[in-house]
Amino acid sequence: MTKMTAANQTVPDEKGRFGSFGGRYVPETLMNALNELEEAFEEARRDPQFLAQLNHLFSYYSGRPTPLYYAQRLSETLGGAQIYLKREDLNHTGAHKLNNALGQGLLAKRLGKKAIIAETGAGQHGVASATVAAKLGLSCKVFMGEEDIKRQELNVFRMKLLGAEVIPATSGTRTLKDATNEAIRYWVSHVEEAFYVIGSVIGPHPYPYMVREFQKIIGEETKEQAMDQIGRMPDEVIACVGGGSNAMGMFYPFIGENVRLRGVEAAGHGIDTKKHSAKLTLGTPGVIHGTLTYLLQDEYGQVQEAHSISAGLDYPGVGPEHAYLKEIGRVTYTAVTDEEALAALQLLSETEGIIPALESAHALADAIKIAPDMSSDKVIVVCLSGRGDKDVAAIQKYLQPKKGEEQR
Amino acid sequence: MIGVENRIDRLFAKQRQKHFIPFITVGDPSLDVSFRLVQALVEAGASLIELGVPYSDPLADGPTIQRASLRSLAAKTSIRDVVQFVGRLRQAGIEIPLVLFSYYNPVMQYGIEQFFADMREQGADGIVIPDLPVEENEPVVEAAKAHGLHVISLVAPTSEQRIAMIGQQASGFLYCVSSLGVTGARVSLREDLAQFLASVRANTTVPIAVGFGISTPEQVRQVADHADGVIVGSAIVQEIERNLSLLTDDKQQAEGIANIKTFVQSLVSALK
Numbered sequence: 001m002t003k004m005t006a007a008n009q010t011v012p013d014e015k016g017r018f019g020s021f022g023g024r025y026v027p028e029t030l031m032n033a034l035n036e037l038e039e040a041f042e043e044a045r046r047d048p049q050f051l052a053q054l055n056h057l058f059s060y061y062s063g064r065p066t067p068l069y070y071a072q073r074l075s076e077t078l079g080g081a082q083i084y085l086k087r088e089d090l091n092h093t094g095a096h097k098l099n100n101a102l103g104q105g106l107l108a109k110r111l112g113k114k115a116i117i118a119e120t121g122a123g124q125h126g127v128a129s130a131t132v133a134a135k136l137g138l139s140c141k142v143f144m145g146e147e148d149i150k151r152q153e154l155n156v157f158r159m160k161l162l163g164a165e166v167i168p169a170t171s172g173t174r175t176l177k178d179a180t181n182e183a184i185r186y187w188v189s190h191v192e193e194a195f196y197v198i199g200s201v202i203g204p205h206p207y208p209y210m211v212r213e214f215q216k217i218i219g220e221e222t223k224e225q226a227m228d229q230i231g232r233m234p235d236e237v238i239a240c241v242g243g244g245s246n247a248m249g250m251f252y253p254f255i256g257e258n259v260r261l262r263g264v265e266a267a268g269h270g271i272d273t274k275k276h277s278a279k280l281t282l283g284t285p286g287v288i289h290g291t292l293t294y295l296l297q298d299e300y301g302q303v304q305e306a307h308s309i310s311a312g313l314d315y316p317g318v319g320p321e322h323a324y325l326k327e328i329g330r331v332t333y334t335a336v337t338d339e340e341a342l343a344a345l346q347l348l349s350e351t352e353g354i355i356p357a358l359e360s361a362h363a364l365a366d367a368i369k370i371a372p373d374m375s376s377d378k379v380i381v382v383c384l385s386g387r388g389d390k391d392v393a394a395i396q397k398y399l400q401p402k403k404g405e406e407q408r
Numbered sequence: 409m410i411g412v413e414n415r416i417d418r419l420f421a422k423q424r425q426k427h428f429i430p431f432i433t434v435g436d437p438s439l440d441v442s443f444r445l446v447q448a449l450v451e452a453g454a455s456l457i458e459l460g461v462p463y464s465d466p467l468a469d470g471p472t473i474q475r476a477s478l479r480s481l482a483a484k485t486s487i488r489d490v491v492q493f494v495g496r497l498r499q500a501g502i503e504i505p506l507v508l509f510s511y512y513n514p515v516m517q518y519g520i521e522q523f524f525a526d527m528r529e530q531g532a533d534g535i536v537i538p539d540l541p542v543e544e545n546e547p548v549v550e551a552a553k554a555h556g557l558h559v560i561s562l563v564a565p566t567s568e569q570r571i572a573m574i575g576q577q578a579s580g581f582l583y584c585v586s587s588l589g590v591t592g593a594r595v596s597l598r599e600d601l602a603q604f605l606a607s608v609r610a611n612t613t614v615p616i617a618v619g620f621g622i623s624t625p626e627q628v629r630q631v632a633d634h635a636d637g638v639i640v641g642s643a644i645v646q647e648i649e650r651n652l653s654l655l656t657d658d659k660q661q662a663e664g665i666a667n668i669k670t671f672v673q674s675l676v677s678a679l680k
Contacts, residue, residue, distance in 0.1 A: 025539045025544060026541065027467070027538050027562070027564070028469075028561075028570075028574070029564040029566050029567075029569060029585060030565045031564075031566075031567070032566050033566070063441060136485075171464075181465055181467050185468075185590045188467075188468065189588055191588060192588070286513045287511075287512050287513040287516060287539070288513070289467070290539070297517065300518075301487070301515075302464040303464045303465050303513075
């Protein structure tokens with residue numbers, strides 16, 4: 001895999017800053033744990049034995065490398081650019097989340113911790129954490145918003161089957177934001193024995209940096225595969241952005257390349273409504289869950305509710321490195337609506353026999369928008385971050401045929 | 409040290425008395441009730457009061473203070489209201505030091521410089537920001553100093569070698585977190601608390617106050633042996649919650665406030 005270092009790595013700085021974003025805005029109780037984690041990670045990423053262990057798990061447990069798949073029928077249907085999919089959905093447990101959970105799980109072992117805790121929105125990170133805990137012999141508590149527990153029943157059952165305890169977050173909006181608050185509270189109380197596996201490029205330093213390092217294998221593989229399969233770099237690389245870990249993992253190796261990068265947020269009911277999750281498009285800089293980044297908030301700094309059909313994108317903050325990449329203009333951030341994502345999901349299902357996660361369908365929807373206007377010698381890579389099995393119940397609810405209409 | 413002008417310095421410079429420091433969330437359940445509560449707290453013997461700014465994501469707080477935040481937010485209390493509230497208390501003749509307790513984001517959105525200018529103008533003396541460790545607090549400390557205000561640092565049992573660094577930087581007083589975890593009443597305090605506080609004492613010149621998890625007169629007494637001040641938050645907020653139906657009824661409000669005052673008096677008397 002991945003060498004865990006890159007020539008173009010200039011951020012974060014030693015304080016965990018990506019430009020003016022990032023940092024550590026946490027209770028003092030956690031500061032030593034973060035220092036300890038930072039040190040352990042720095043050692044681990046230089047330790048050949050650690051890397052060999054991780055690589056072994058990637059190859060023989062997770063199923064890496066995941067394919068870069070040419071979506072021929074989708075490309076032909078749309079006309080225009082050729083669309084390739086980076087198949088993170090083919091990872092064991094069904095999403096890119098496992099890359100990071102494996103890395104942090106190994107770190108937890110290295111630090112001698114017996115317990116891991118995690119927060120989850122859609123449940124993919126919860127499933128990945130529960131899986132890694134089972135595999136490595138750690139206990140696992142997963143904090144999940146009550147609302148998300150309802151939305152993602154199947155994943156909740158999966159976590160329990162894997163031996164994890166699922167703890168409902170009953171405060172606030174009962175979604176990922178509140179699950180994260182609860183996880184941090186629990187961590188503050190049990191910092192001496194528990195390792196907090198954060199699921200995205202969010203949270204206090206070193207998490208955004210560490211998670212990126214564990215996820216950048218997505219982009220590294222994609223680069224190699226693009227060279228093998230098309231003989232050059234793609235023209236556009238597109239990924240969805242909730243907290244932003246699949247996008248950061250995909251984008252990071254491309255930052256020094258002449259490739260356009262597009263991050264796609266959830267516009268929910270539309271960015272002209274209040275029901276969206278488009279923090280890079282409509283948010284402002286502020287502090288959430290230990291990091292300074294773009295977030296949805298009111299004029300007094302109260303964090304606002306996010307909305308998306310996808311539980312995984314339904315988060316009012318975003319990784320600080322994305323905030324930085326937006327500020328320096330390196331990545332273009334756009335937003336697509338619930339409806340557009342659903343239409344993209346259906347189109348991919350029908351043309352390629354691949355049901356994507358609702359999260360990934362957002363990235364796909366953006367590709368569907370821009371591909372027809374591009375010439376057929378252009379190449380778009382979409383990060384298909386996860387598979388849609390977990391979402392079928394939610395999708396069914398939205399797509400239920402109207403009364404009297406025949407089921408297709 | 410900021411100088412004799414600041415009420416916090418004046419308080420601790422006086423006699424070697426132990427100080428009782430209560431916390432309430434401002435606007436829980438309304439600004440008017442909070443106003444009366446502060447008066448009652450002063451009458452009950454508070455030396456300094458912590459005024460909580462309600463926040464949507466209070467990740468250092470337990471469920472009790474979180475619920476208080478939600479009640480206050482439901483009453484549409486903003487950080488601006490809390491700053492103005494200090495002014496109202498000063499106009500009413502409240503003389504003791506008043507310290508805000510706010511997460512960083514509301515302060516940041518207010519505008520750091522403007523915030524401390526307004527704090528000074530309204531008569532506040534300092535602020536505790538639970539999610540702003542010393543590594544991140546430079547811009548805030550600078551602005552506070554320029555206006556003669558203290559940014560109260562926190563130190564935790566897990567701070568270990570950080571105690572010296574935090575102790576050196578401390579201003580006003582040092583807020584010692586008595587236990588791991590979020591705010592909230594606890595059955596018993598850490599066994600190594602005395603040791604932790606001794607180590608803090610050895611590493612700073614400012615007075616030390618202890619908070620998090622203190623809820624009974626017994627615990628107040630226990631902590632006071634090793635500290636200059638004892639901070640009680642959740643236990644008082646719990647008492648407010650218990651009296652909510654009285655506090656939200658104009659006719660019974662006085663009774664509710666009297667109940668809380670009685671509770672606080674029992675805590676304060678443990679210091680005598």
